[in-house]
Amino acid sequence: MGRSQEDRSSELRIEELKKIQLECARRVIGRDDFEKLQTVGGMDLTFESVKENPTRAWASLVVIDIRTLKPIYSLVVEDMVSFPYIPTFLAFREMPLLLKLYEKTEVKPDVYFIDGQGTAHPRGCGIASHFGVETGEVSVGVAKTRLFGHYKEPEERRGAYSYLKHGERVVGAVVRTKDKTAPIFVSVGHRISLKTAINLVLETSRYRIPEPTRLAHNLLQQVRRRSLFGAT
Template sequence: MEQGAGVAERPEMPEAWPHTVADAEAEQERLRPFVDLADPGPETVRYVAGLDVAYEGQDEGDRLTAAVVVLDARTLDVVDQVVVRERARFPYVPGLFAFRELPPLLSALDRVRVTPELLVCDGYGLAHPRRFGLACHVGVLTGLPAIGVAKTAFVGRYEVPASERGAWAPIVERDEVVGRALRTRTGVKPVYVSQGHRIGLDNACRHVLRLTPEYRLPEPIRLADRLSRSGVPAA
């Protein structure tokens, strides 16, 4: 997949990858205006990609394994998968982990042969201290619609949604709806969905439910997680 295949106005890449908290936060502030939250996004897509990264510790220099799995959105069949191993260029810092996971993820996206029309990220988008989580960041840099799906709460408050699959409750912070706690499996802890880029919250949740036929996590993320841990594409 070509860096920037597809669309609109995108920012210049930073001259150097940030390596301090202050620089990283400034970069988030610089890029945040490029996020498109008004675009409702595609109703249906042909190809959807799941992104995830596995690693041993929290430090800079640790070995990271990024995985991108592209699925046929209708059948959920895997049509392409890429694994990339790189050294972390940033330590794990809550609110800044895009600076840790993004480099290998972008490398992997570069090597994907089937260009996805939607990215599903492991983490948050809008539901972020500076409204610029990983899903926003990867969306802005690639120009592709992106959704954030997280496994644990980070910012904001929410009521516990009803126990049936499909039930949800808004995640609110400072009188602002930043995402949804969405039940993907009846009787199972919800996932936390937020807009990344070029997609509406309703639509994002629709896609997440459609991509979650059996497990708590959407298939694209589940498969990317499995791939990043094994480091070897399944037979």
């Protein structure tokens, strides 16, 4: 069978999105560029259905105080998502909800932890960098699994880490946030150095997932279940 017009046009759109990512990568600032770091916000998303394509989705932001690791603010927004999940193009599916959260929040944290990669991406601009560059905010990519780059398993103790590399280029780090548990993948989002990002992730982790992200995720599970069933 020959390829349809839809196939050819989607390929063209994909090429345009790649250009956007390459341009975004040029704008990423990979060094510390901020005044203070006292609060950290974690953002996460959850979907009503993983199969359906337009589907309802919710996004949350939970801001914590780095000193106490306790939440000081949280917000949830809802909307319809239609762009599909395509590896390396996650930002085009989730960014709209993240931006909606960003414009509605009454409390802006000093740095944002975004679920996914930052510079540890084939074209140097994963969703965490995309969010940082687009908003001008400080951001860090925090992912549970690898997308891009090679690494050697870090030691088993909390605090140990190894670098995610593409050839000789360091694109991120594999960090052990808890003894004997799977490591997480940390990378520069925007306006922060990898070294500071790693330390910040470790400072805000009590369990495997950093508190901002873990709390944002937990909050969404509650919202989702409460919406699907009728629990009050």
